[in-house]
Amino acid sequence: MHELSVAQNIIEIIQQSVPERSWNLVRAVRVELGAMAGIVPDSLKFSFEAITEESAFRGTQLIIECIPFRIHCCSCSADTENEDGFAVCGECGSTEVKILTGTELRIKNIELEETAEVS
Ligand SMILES: [Zn+2]
Numbered sequence: 001m002h003e004l005s006v007a008q009n010i011i012e013i014i015q016q017s018v019p020e021r022s023w024n025l026v027r028a029v030r031v032e033l034g035a036m037a038g039i040v041p042d043s044l045k046f047s048f049e050a051i052t053e054e055s056a057f058r059g060t061q062l063i064i065e066c067i068p069f070r071i072h073c074c075s076c077s078a079d080t081e082n083e084d085g086f087a088v089c090g091e092c093g094s095t096e097v098k099i100l101t102g103t104e105l106r107i108k109n110i111e112l113e114e115t116a117e118v119s
Pocket of ligand 1: 073074075076078089090091092093094
């Protein structure tokens with residue numbers, strides 16, 4: 001399952017960003033997930049919980065922010081969104097578009113207990 005390796009990846013990034021003595025203080029990790037990134041949010045959450053269950057990150061919440069698929073049209077300059085991932089302008093139908101958002105998967109921030117925050 002693809003989501004499992006992505007979840008593992010997220011944990012590795014937390015491990016690299018947060019000093020080991022603070023691992024049990026990680027309360028939540030917030031990720032931005034593009035609608036067309038090919039990841040099912042629920043599966044990712046499930047995988048994350050399964051992996052963290054027996055680790056220092058037990059109880060860490062995975063917060064997923066869904067980013068819409070958004071394109072910029074090079075013909076009419078309109079920015080449009082669609083839910084199907086079609087690289088076609090919603091205004092004029094041109095296919096000369098640039099993908100703005102919707103394919104990303106990145107960690108936005110890692111929240112620790114108390115006020116400490118690592119980004
Ligand atoms: Zn257009």
